[in-house]
Every structure is written in C-alpha cells, then in structure tokens.
Amino acid sequence: MRQRWLKNYPLILSFLLPGLLVGLYFAIRGTFPFGSSSVLTVDLGQQYIDFFAYLRQTLLGHPGQLFYAFNKALGGDMYGVFAYYLLSPFNWLVVLFPADMLDVAAFLITVLKISTIGFTMGWYAKRHAIHGMMIPAFGLAYALSGWLLANSFNLMWLDAAMLLPLIIDSVDILFKGGRVMAYIGWLAAALIINFYTGYMIALFLILYAIYWLIAHTSTWQHFWRSGLRFVGASGLAGMISAVVLLPTWFQLSQSKGTYTVATIRWRFEYAPTRFLSKMLPGSFNFDQMPSGYPNYYIGALGFVLVVLFFLSKSHPWRQKLAAAGVTIVLILSCMLEPLDLLWHGFQFPVWYPYRFTFVLCFWFLSLGIAVLPHLQIGIPLQWLGVLLLVFSAIYIDVAANLKHFSFLTVGHLLFGAGCLLLAFVWFSLDNRRPVWFGFAIVLIDLSGSLILTLNQLAYLNHSDYHDYTAALIRGTQTIQQHDPGLFRIGKTTIRTRNDPMTANYLGADQFNSMLEPAVPKFFGQLGQPEDDGSVAYTNGTLITDSLLGMKYYLTPTKRAAKKLPDAGQRPDLKWYRPIKTTPTWQILRSPFAQSLGFVADTDLLKQPLYSETPLANQSLILQSALGKSGSPYFTPTALEAPQLTGVRRVSTGSAPTYAKVGHGPHDVTYRFKPIPGKIYVLTLGSQFADHLVTLNQNGQTVTLPDSFNDTITVNVTPRNPKAEQVLRFRLNKKDAWFENFDLYQADAKQVIHDLKKLQTGSWHVIQHTATTVEATINILHDHQMLQTTIPTAPGWHVKIDNRPVTVKKSLGIFMAVPLKPGQHVITMRYVPPLLGWGAVITVTGLCLTACWYVVDKRRFSRHLVSRR
Numbered sequence: 001m002r003q004r005w006l007k008n009y010p011l012i013l014s015f016l017l018p019g020l021l022v023g024l025y026f027a028i029r030g031t032f033p034f035g036s037s038s039v040l041t042v043d044l045g046q047q048y049i050d051f052f053a054y055l056r057q058t059l060l061g062h063p064g065q066l067f068y069a070f071n072k073a074l075g076g077d078m079y080g081v082f083a084y085y086l087l088s089p090f091n092w093l094v095v096l097f098p099a100d101m102l103d104v105a106a107f108l109i110t111v112l113k114i115s116t117i118g119f120t121m122g123w124y125a126k127r128h129a130i131h132g133m134m135i136p137a138f139g140l141a142y143a144l145s146g147w148l149l150a151n152s153f154n155l156m157w158l159d160a161a162m163l164l165p166l167i168i169d170s171v172d173i174l175f176k177g178g179r180v181m182a183y184i185g186w187l188a189a190a191l192i193i194n195f196y197t198g199y200m201i202a203l204f205l206i207l208y209a210i211y212w213l214i215a216h217t218s219t220w221q222h223f224w225r226s227g228l229r230f231v232g233a234s235g236l237a238g239m240i241s242a243v244v245l246l247p248t249w250f251q252l253s254q255s256k257g258t259y260t261v262a263t264i265r266w267r268f269e270y271a272p273t274r275f276l277s278k279m280l281p282g283s284f285n286f287d288q289m290p291s292g293y294p295n296y297y298i299g300a301l302g303f304v305l306v307v308l309f310f311l312s313k314s315h316p317w318r319q320k321l322a323a324a325g326v327t328i329v330l331i332l333s334c335m336l337e338p339l340d341l342l343w344h345g346f347q348f349p350v351w352y353p354y355r356f357t358f359v360l361c362f363w364f365l366s367l368g369i370a371v372l373p374h375l376q377i378g379i380p381l382q383w384l385g386v387l388l389l390v391f392s393a394i395y396i397d398v399a400a401n402l403k404h405f406s407f408l409t410v411g412h413l414l415f416g417a418g419c420l421l422l423a424f425v426w427f428s429l430d431n432r433r434p435v436w437f438g439f440a441i442v443l444i445d446l447s448g449s450l451i452l453t454l455n456q457l458a459y460l461n462h463s464d465y466h467d468y469t470a471a472l473i474r475g476t477q478t479i480q481q482h483d484p485g486l487f488r489i490g491k492t493t494i495r496t497r498n499d500p501m502t503a504n505y506l507g508a509d510q511f512n513s514m515l516e517p518a519v520p521k522f523f524g525q526l527g528q529p530e531d532d533g534s535v536a537y538t539n540g541t542l543i544t545d546s547l548l549g550m551k552y553y554l555t556p557t558k559r560a561a562k563k564l565p566d567a568g569q570r571p572d573l574k575w576y577r578p579i580k581t582t583p584t585w586q587i588l589r590s591p592f593a594q595s596l597g598f599v600a601d602t603d604l605l606k607q608p609l610y611s612e613t614p615l616a617n618q619s620l621i622l623q624s625a626l627g628k629s630g631s632p633y634f635t636p637t638a639l640e641a642p643q644l645t646g647v648r649r650v651s652t653g654s655a656p657t658y659a660k661v662g663h664g665p666h667d668v669t670y671r672f673k674p675i676p677g678k679i680y681v682l683t684l685g686s687q688f689a690d691h692l693v694t695l696n697q698n699g700q701t702v703t704l705p706d707s708f709n710d711t712i713t714v715n716v717t718p719r720n721p722k723a724e725q726v727l728r729f730r731l732n733k734k735d736a737w738f739e740n741f742d743l744y745q746a747d748a749k750q751v752i753h754d755l756k757k758l759q760t761g762s763w764h765v766i767q768h769t770a771t772t773v774e775a776t777i778n779i780l781h782d783h784q785m786l787q788t789t790i791p792t793a794p795g796w797h798v799k800i801d802n803r804p805v806t807v808k809k810s811l812g813i814f815m816a817v818p819l820k821p822g823q824h825v826i827t828m829r830y831v832p833p834l835l836g837w838g839a840v841i842t843v844t845g846l847c848l849t850a851c852w853y854v855v856d857k858r859r860f861s862r863h864l865v866s867r868r
Helices: 004-029 044-059 080-084 089-096 101-126 135-145 146-150 155-175 183-191 195-216 219-239 244-254 270-277 302-313 317-333 337-343 358-374 381-400 412-427 435-454 463-481 498-502 519-526 542-547 569-573 602-604 614-626 748-759 834-868
Strands: 488-491 550-556 577-581 583-590 597-601 636-638 643-645 647-651 657-660 666-673 680-682 693-697 701-702 710-717 725-731 734-739 742-747 766-767 772-779 783-791 796-800 808-810 814-819 820-828
Touching: 004 101, 004 135, 004 435, 004 488, 004 734, 044 089, 044 155, 044 463, 044 498, 080 155, 080 195, 080 244, 089 155, 101 135, 101 155, 101 463, 135 302, 135 358, 135 435, 146 155, 146 358, 146 435, 146 657, 155 183, 155 195, 155 244, 155 358, 183 195, 183 219, 183 244, 183 820, 183 834, 195 244, 195 317, 195 337, 195 358, 219 244, 219 834, 270 381, 302 317, 302 358, 302 381, 302 412, 302 435, 302 772, 317 358, 317 577, 337 412, 381 412, 412 435, 463 488, 463 498, 463 550, 463 577, 463 583, 488 808, 498 643, 498 808, 519 614, 542 550, 542 614, 542 748, 569 748, 597 748, 597 772, 602 614, 602 783, 602 808, 602 814, 614 680, 614 710, 614 748, 701 808, 725 734, 742 748, 772 783, 783 820, 796 808, 814 820
Parallel strands: 488 550
Antiparallel strands: 550 583, 577 583, 597 783, 636 742, 643 666, 647 657, 657 734, 666 725, 680 710, 680 742, 693 701, 693 725, 766 772, 772 820, 783 814, 796 820, 808 814
C-alpha cells in the first residue's frame, strides 16, 4: 500500500488539491451546509440550476423530456438544450438530492469537476516526463487558471477543460503510430458532452496537428501517413457523436444559429497591449463578464516556462517555429474579431467573452511541461536577463495603464511581482533546486488568484433558493393533484425565468440560449418581457391568460408575499375564482381559460401582429379567433398633464423626455379617475427597461421587469374603482424618455363574454406525455380549425382521424389545422429532426471504429512477434 501511495501520490494530490482549495474557499465564505450562502451566482443561479431540476425529473421517470418540453416557454425541443447544458455525466449526481437542495448538488459538481480537471492535467504532465510535486503543480495551474475561475459557474464548459489533456495525450500517441481508440473515444466524448466547447477543441486540434506534424515528422511520407490517421480518427469521433450532433445542428439552425454574424470586420477588438493585463493573478471582476479581456492566467511559474521554452536549446528550431505559430494564432484569436468569431461559431458571445481560452491555458502549460525536464540546472544569466526584461516591460505597461483596469489594483501588481521573483529565484538555483519550492510557488500564486477572483462575485443565499423552490413545488403539486390535465399555470412571483422547469409545471417563462426566435418575438408582440434568449410571462391580461391556457394562478398570501419575489401586480385576477388557500398560496382558477387546443376561425391564419402595439394585437387575436370584427377591446384613455417634482420636460411631442433638476425626489405623477367595471393597462416602451423608473400606484410599488426589448403592458386596474388613481414615476437615472407611454381601458364584461364564447370549442385531451398528445375536437362550422398554443416545429407529426396532415402556422408561431365540420381525433407526436439519421451514422461510426481496432490489434501483435 505504501509503495502504491508513493508511486501515485502526485496524481492523487492533483485530484485532491484543486477541489480542496475551492471547497475550503466556499466553506469559509459560508456556503451551505457550512453557512447560509450557496454557489449560485449569475447564470448558475438564474438558469443552469433550473435545468438541473429538469434533468433530475427526466432521470427519475420522465425520459421523454429528453426530446421535448411543454414548459420550455410555450413548448419546444429539448434535445439541443441537453446537448449544450446537461450531458455531462457529473450532472447525474442531481438524483441524489431533493429538488429544493440542488444548489448543494451544484456545489458538489463544481468541486468534483475542478478536482478532475487537476487530475487530467496532472496525468498529462506525468505522461510527459514531469515527476514528483511538479505534477500536482501543473494540475493546480490548470484547474485554477484564470479561465476556469472566471467561468467556474458555467459548469457545462468545464468538461472540455477536463477532457483536453486526455485528448492531446491520445493524439500524441496516434501521431507516434500508436493505437487510436483512446483519441477517438475522448474526442467523441467531448463532442457529445458539449458540442459548443467540443467545436473549440476540434479547432485547437487542427492547430495542434499542424504543430506536431511540422515539429516531429521527418519525411513527407511520415507527414502524410500521420496526417491521414489523424483525419480518419477525427472523422470517426465525429461519426460516433452524430446521434447528438446532427439533431443539435438542426436545432441550432432553428434557434441560436439564426443570430450568426453575416458581416465580418477585420479589426482589433481592443488595444493589443490590454491583453497583458490578464497576466496578473486575480485579474477579474464582475464588469469583465459582459465584455472584458480574455482570462488565461496560469501562474507566474507557468508564464516563465513559456518564455524558457523558446529560449531553451533542448527543442529544434522547427518545433519552436511551429509552437510560435500556434501561440501567435491563439493570442490573435483573443483580440482579432474574425478569429474570435471563428472560435465562437461566428456569433458574438452574449456575456463571457473569449470562451475558448481554456485551450490557450492548456497550450501555455503544455509548453512549460515540454521544457521543464530539460531545466535540470540553474538557467544561464543571459536567460534571466531576458526574463527580467520581458516581465518588467509587461508589468511597467500594466502599471502605467492601471487606471484603465478596474479589475486590478496596486495589490495585484505587488502580489504578481512577488510570485514572479520567487519563480526567478527557483529557476536560478542549480541542480539542488528543491521541487517543493516550485510547488509552493504555484500553490501560493494560484490560491491567491482564486481568492482575488471569486471575491468579486456575489452569491445567492441558500434559503432564498431553497424556500422559494420548496414553496413553488408545493403550490404547483397542489394544483396538479387537483387537476391532472394539460394546462398552463401563471403566477405573480418569479425567481428565475426557468421556474416552470424547477417545479415541473407548464408555465410560459424560459431563459435558454437555444430558444427559438419566434418565441421572444411573439412575447414582445403581446407586451411580455423578452430578449433574444429569454421570455417571462409576468405582464399578462385576461385575454393573454385565456388564449395561452393559463387555467390556474398562484398568488402569495399576505403573509408569504413579504418573503417571495414579486413579478408584478395583477389586480384583474379578481375576476378569477379562488379554489384553495395554503399557508403560502392562494390558488385561483380562470373561468374562461382556453385549452392548449381549441376551435378558432380560419381568419386567425391571416392575422398579422405588429410591433410596439401589444394591446391592439391582443384585440386582433381574440376577434380573429371568433371570426368577428369591430372596435378593439382596449381603447386609449387621455391623461392630464403630469405633476413634475424635481424634474423638467426637455422634449416635446407625444413621447416626452423628463430630466432631473436639483436635489430631492424626482417624480413624474399622473392621475386618472377610473370607471367601475373597466380594466386599466399601461404600455411602457423598451426605454423603461433596466430600472429607468420606479413606479408607484396609490402608495404601492408596482414591480417592473428588469429587461425587455419591446413595449410591455402593466396592469393598473384599481383595487378600489371609486378612488382616484395616482401613478408616480420616480426617475432612477438622469433623464427618462417616456416612450410608448399610454393608458388603455377595456370593458371587463365584454372581454369576459367573448373569452367564454371562444372557450366552448376546446379540445378534449384523452392522454398526453412529454412528446405526444391525443385529443378529440368538435368542429361545428365551415372556416373553422384546430388552433393550438403549441409552437410549430419540424419535429411535430400530426394526424387527424389517423391521417397525416400538413400543419399551418398562425400568428407566426402556433400550430393550426383547418378542419371540416364534425368530430375529429387528433394525434400529435414529436421526434427530434435528424435523430434517426444521426443514430445511423453513429452506429456506422462504431462499426468502422471496431474494424480499425481489430486491424490495429493484429498489426501490434505482428509487431510484437517480429520483435521477439
């Protein structure tokens, strides 16, 4: 046992140390169960944690959810979402935790992934002649690199960093004429686990192959033979992963791929010298997330080794020249727009720029690993002079421009310079150079960088996640136990735009990079908050509730409202029927909600929707569905000139701009006298996003969405219709453009009458699963159709009376089928497009790989026999 420990302790430490350091940091910071905090921050807390809940549901009895989700906004493909976010085998750990404790699962997954990243880099170092404590030193430098710390909460990308050392080690074996199975397997795993970072690895492999072939092949025959083996093995890895890649590529073409940049500008994205600022430990803060410089810090010792690689005489000039070429390409990719776009699939990243720099971190460390075994004695004095010159120039430049780097302080400079000096001292020592000293430098350096980086992030309290999630699950389960049908649930609270996935109910919210563009467009046309990757149903009206099948509503009780995050007021819910009250929720039922499929007039197929007119669009939808015309339900209500306090009007016209003046409150106050029986709704243009104003109605704050790209609706129906209504807008910024600001009113009786009239044609659902719906519907008149509020998608296959039909698209988004009068049976089934072809290609790739394995095995057997 002791001999085994002595032999393997460097690899064991490579695994243990990174995870222990990260775990210790979070424990000291009070992460649950060590305190009241959590690891949930930014997208991990607002997006990924909800996908973990969805994965947990899928693994625990709902496998069909792998393909389709009725709670992905209004419904959508999930196969591509799994391929981007959820296929890491580490994620399976979520099944060990309750649904309201998944933040603890995220903590465990984070620590285990970082530990494994350290292990794989340690493995690579050991395979390339690194010994003793320098093995875990390289593991630490990679596992706690600037890229990983800055993206530690983007858990779906960490597997790529984990697999890259294994892939490069296996491709080295391939190029040396060894077996190819490991390379094929590891590359296929990278492509399957996350196609996005797998694509980045594939690009890096092209660069690495060019480097290796130039540096190490001795003849053209060797060059072409090795190159063809690389191409063939890479192709097989791609074939094996086709069952994931092919359907995912199709879904990308329907969603994220539609935002591909068409015009490329040859320009630097920032002054190239700014790149140097990231060579300091802890060079990161929150402002670097949306748009910052690339994160590639690997420690002072790692950077020194990169310079020594090019100074050392232990490698031939061809290898150095090829390595310099790769280094230049990677560095230019971090600042030259066309190359940056290439690494990101020709799409500018929305937050988290330069996501590919984990390959730069690995590349730098691989150069260090290549040169370190050849530095057995103290480096020459002239090399030390070059090092001092290079790094002094870098630090002087950064110090001179320190005011431009909000993420750096003099303390960063001093700490980084101290680590550099220790590295210089270590390399200057003779052959008695203590290995523990080099390891200690890396440990101190990267631990400091860890603390400086993660201290810049704010984390969600465990109770904020746990209490809300537990309450939401209990509320939705109460409804589902009362009514097991196919319907949507609305609510007046929101933690994230993926709440429906957390609590396993049909809602209408979603935050997802794979969201189909038609969904946010439609939400914007209805006056709901949206952007390119997310939608929220928080600003509904009686009409949108009914049309979208919001059969039940959850509103907090007065006692619980203080603890739950508010999504916005819905005073018009007074027309709904209370069916149950729990300590947390009042559960309401809509008397006029439509089913997800209902009878509508075919006029709806021809009805266009318009931008910036949400209430007009709502009227047009309902009237077209009924086959009627007339005045819109919502009509403008004139408002008197506002009272201005601490502000002045700086523009004229129907959309004025108000600017702050002096000190004190800065308010724009409108008043109106309501009419009983009327619904009152404000429209606010997109300029009101990002907390432009704080809205207050009769002394009560009205919650507005944080972000939206189109005009939204805000319900201001008075709770007391006899009282004058005071709408006070308090300016939060120096000026405010009141874009598309109008007050509308509608007659509640007329709206409810027409909604109930439309409700009489609902379908009857016989059975439904995650990917199928079977229902019946009765068509009474000509020019009528089945109208669903399920988004149309190429994967849907619809049969009417057991005959396939071609689905029409209504309102630019929904499936509709014109039908003849009579009773009809509807069968709907979803299958991800190209899944079948992907499976065929995968099986073919596996068979070809097996054949190659057999041939390789026989070749190696003959080789061993000949050597005997």
